[in-house]
Each structure stands twice: as structure tokens, then as C-alpha cells.
Amino acid sequence: MLTKLVKMLIIIAIAAYAFVLAVFWFAQSAMIYPNQGTHLSQCDLPKGTEIFNEHIDGFELNGIFTKTDNHKILIFFHGNNESACSWRFAGINHIAAHGYDTLIMEYPGYAGLDGKPSIERNKMMTDALAKWLEQNDYDKTVVLGYSLGSGIASMLTKEIDPDALLLFAPYDRMANVVRDIAPFIPSFIVQENYKNDKELSNHKGPITIVHGSNDNVISPARSESLAKSLIDVDSITLADRGHHGLFETKFFDELLRQKLP
Numbered sequence: 001m002l003t004k005l006v007k008m009l010i011i012i013a014i015a016a017y018a019f020v021l022a023v024f025w026f027a028q029s030a031m032i033y034p035n036q037g038t039h040l041s042q043c044d045l046p047k048g049t050e051i052f053n054e055h056i057d058g059f060e061l062n063g064i065f066t067k068t069d070n071h072k073i074l075i076f077f078h079g080n081n082e083s084a085c086s087w088r089f090a091g092i093n094h095i096a097a098h099g100y101d102t103l104i105m106e107y108p109g110y111a112g113l114d115g116k117p118s119i120e121r122n123k124m125m126t127d128a129l130a131k132w133l134e135q136n137d138y139d140k141t142v143v144l145g146y147s148l149g150s151g152i153a154s155m156l157t158k159e160i161d162p163d164a165l166l167l168f169a170p171y172d173r174m175a176n177v178v179r180d181i182a183p184f185i186p187s188f189i190v191q192e193n194y195k196n197d198k199e200l201s202n203h204k205g206p207i208t209i210v211h212g213s214n215d216n217v218i219s220p221a222r223s224e225s226l227a228k229s230l231i232d233v234d235s236i237t238l239a240d241r242g243h244h245g246l247f248e249t250k251f252f253d254e255l256l257r258q259k260l261p
Contacts, residue, residue, distance in 0.1 A: 028178075028190065028191060028192060029116065029117070029118065029191075029192065032080060032117075032148070032174070032192045033080055033107075033109065033110075033116075033117035033148075033192075034080060034081055035080070035081045035082065035083070037082055037083020037084070037085060037086065037110050037111045038083050038085040038086075038111060039111050039112035040062060040063075040064070040084065040085065040106060040111050040112065040113075041112070042085075043064070043083075043084075043085035043088060043111075044088075045064065045088055046088060046089055046092050046093075047092070048066060048067075048091075048092045048096070049064055049065065049066045049088060049091060049092055050064070050065050050066075050067075051063075051064065051065070052064060052065035052103060054132055056128040056129075056131050056132050057128060057131065059124055059125065059127070059128040060113075060114075061105075061125065061128055061129060061132060062084075062105075062106040062111070062113055063084050063103050063104050063105045063106045064084045064085070064087070064088050064091070064102075064103075064104040064106075065091075065101070065102070065103050065104075066091025066092050066095070066096055066101060066102040066103075067101050068096050068099055068100060068101050070099040070100065070101070070139075071137075071138055071139045071140075072099055072100045072101065072138055072139055072140035072141070072142075073100060073101040073102070073103060073133075073136075073138045073140070073141055073142070074091075074095050074100045074101070074102050074103070074141075074142040074143075074144060074260075075103050075105060075129070075133075075141070075142070075143050075144065075153075075156065075162075076090060076102060076103065076104045076105065076144045076145075076146075076149075077105055077143075077144065077145040077146065077148075077149030077150070077152045077153045077156075078104065078105075078146055078147075078148075078149050079146050079147035079148050079149055079169075080147060080148035080149075083106060083110055083111045084104040084105065084106040084110075084111060085111065087104045088104070090102060090104065090247075091104070094249075094252060094253055094256065095256065097253075098256050098257065098260050100140070100142065100260065101138075105125070105129070105152075107121075107122060107125065107152070108121040108122065108124070108125060109121065118192065119151075119191075119192045119193070119194060122151075122152050122155070123155055125152070126152060126155045126156040126159060127159070129156060130156060130159040130160050133160055134160075140163050140260075140261055141160060141162045141163055142162055142163060142164045142165070142166065142260060142261070143156055143157050143160075143162045143164075143165050143166070144165075144166040144167075144168070145165075145166075145167050145168070145170065146167075146168040146169060146246075147168070147169045147170075147217070147218060147243065148194075150167045150168070150169070150170030150171065150194075150196060151170075151171070151174065151194025151195075151196055151199075152194070153165065153167065154167075154170075154194070154196040154199035154200050155194075155199055157199065157200060157203055157205075158199045158200070158202075158203065161203070161205060162205065163205065163261045164205065164206050164207075164208070164259055164260065164261055165200075165203070165205065165206070165207045165208070166207075166208045166210070166255075166259060167196075167207065167208065167209050167210070167223075167226075168210045168211075168246050168247070169210070169211055169212065169215055169217070169218050169223070169243055169246060170196055170209060170211070170218070170222070170223055170226055171194075171196060171218050171222035171223070171226065172195075172196055172197045172222055172225040172226040172229065173187075173193060173194065173195050173196065173197060173198075174190060174192060174193045174194045174195075175187035175190040175193045176222060176225070177218055177219075177222060178190050180218075180219050180221070180222070196226055197225070197226055197229040200226075200229070200230055201229060203230070203231065204231050204232060205232065206232050206233075206234070206259075207230055207232060207233045207234070208233070208234045208235075208236065208255070208259050209223050209226065209227055209233060209234070209235045209236065210236045210238065210246055210255070211223040211235075211236075211237055211238070211246075212237075212238050212240075212241030212242050212243060212244075212245065212246055213237050213238065213239050213240060213241060214240055214241060214242045215241070215242050215243045216242060216243065217242075217243035218243060220237065223235065236255075238251070
């Protein structure tokens with residue numbers, strides 16, 4: 001009798017685990033891309049910024065653009081629970097002062113754009129963006145990625161070899177972020193597995209990593225792991241900061257002054 005009960009409990013446990021994995025398999029896209037954000041057409045843009053829209057080889061690029069009189073550009077990739085509109089003041093209030101155009105990219109499927117967000121479509125975006133950058137032939141190109149956006153920034157970096165790469169609250173691999181939150185989820189089941197360590201393994205240009213010591217969304221351990229795989233990296237840990245608060249004005253402006261080539 002006891003043996004039958006044990007077998008039944010094991011079967012129930014296996015079935016429950018399989019159910020949890022199935023739920024994660026089908027729900028992970030909504031978990032990783034939870035917020036499509038404000039539609040670009042409804043974004044209240046500050047003076048000096050404009051909607052960016054370009055078609056490259058049939059792919060539509062979208063974002064928010066701040067132009068200067070210099071031939072330098074910073075490409076910004078935002079986090080998963082926001083949109084390009086969330087960062088509409090970054091160019092005009094911070095980056096333009098350093099002589100850089102600013103392009104805040106919007107992801108496919110976000111902000112009213114067609115389709116669903118995915119790593120495949122973001123790769124198509126970086127491919128098209130690399131061609132657009134080549135066509136415009138900027139003298140200096142800097143890439144900045146925050147949180148989820150660090151994965152997309154890394155994909156673009158592999159393609160264009162920018163003059164500098166700035167990563168805020170990055171990770172080594174998305175599967176490891178998932179594992180930190182839910183250790184029972186095996187890595188192979190994570191479809192949206194951005195691999196920053198792999199994308200940047202051969203990159204020899206300067207990389208700056210900024211992470212909050214109290215980040216409970218993406219553990220600082222993920223940045224530490226990533227840094228160990230990089231060639232030229234400066235890691236900055238902000239004490240008593242969480243996942244947000246990394247772009248405090250005084251710190252961010254000083255970082256740009258020091259790190260922009």
C-alpha cells in the first residue's frame with residue numbers, strides 16, 4: 001500500500017513539474033516582454049526630438065531621434081517593461097550635450113508596432129540597423145543597452161564593432177536570469193535566451209558595465225559573470241541601488257563625459 005502511494009505521489013509530482021514547464025514554455029514571451037509601452041505617435045516629444053522611421057531591405061526601423069550638428073551617434077536599447085518614449089529626454093537633456101546624435105530604438109512588437117517581440121525579430125532589427133549605420137557613415141558610434149536591451153546592444157556590437165559599449169544592469173545569459181528567479185526551470189527551455197557573453201566574446205573595444213548592488217531583478221552576479229568573459233571591461237557597482245536609479249543625472253552625465261570617445 002505504501003509503495004503504491006509513493007509511486008502515485010511521484011507521478012503527481014512529475015505531472016505537476018511538466019505542467020509548470022509547459023506553462024513557462026508558452027508564457028515566457030509575455031514574461032520577458034511584458035509591456036508594449038506608449039505608441040510612438042502618442043509620445044509627447046520634447047523640442048529637438050523626432051520620430052525615427054526607416055526601411056532597410058524591407059525591415060522597418062523605428063525609434064526616437066535627437067540630432068546634433070556632429071557626425072557621432074549613440075544608439076540606446078531600453079528595458080523590457082518600458083518603451084522608447086520612456087527615454088525621450090535622454091538625448092536632448094544628456095547625450096546631445098556631448099555632441100552625439102541619439103537614437104532610442106523601439107523594438108518590433110512594442111509601442112503599437114506590428115508583430116510580437118522576439119529575439120529573432122530583434123536580430124532582424126540589429127541587422128537592418130547595422131546597414132543603416134553603414135549608409136550614414138558616422139565618425140563615432142556608441143551603443144548603450146539597459147537590462148533586456150543589453151542583449152540587443154550586444155547583438156549590434158558584434159555586427160558593427162562600435163567605439164564604446166555601455167551596459168546597464170546586463171546579464172551573461174537570459175537563461176541564467178531565469179534560473180536565478182526560478183531555479184527549477186532548465187536552461188534549454190528558455191527560447192528568448194540572449195547570450196551576451198557569446199556575442200561579446202571576441203569584442204576588443206572598451207565596455208563599461210554599471211549595476212546596482214541591490215538589484216533584485218537581474219542579480220549583480222550576472223554582470224560579474226559577464227565581465228569575466230570580456231576582454232576590455234570597466235565594471236562599476238553602485239552601492240544601495242536597485243534595478244532602477246542607475247541613470248541618476250549627476251552620475252550619468254559624468255559617466256558620459258568619461259566614457260564617450
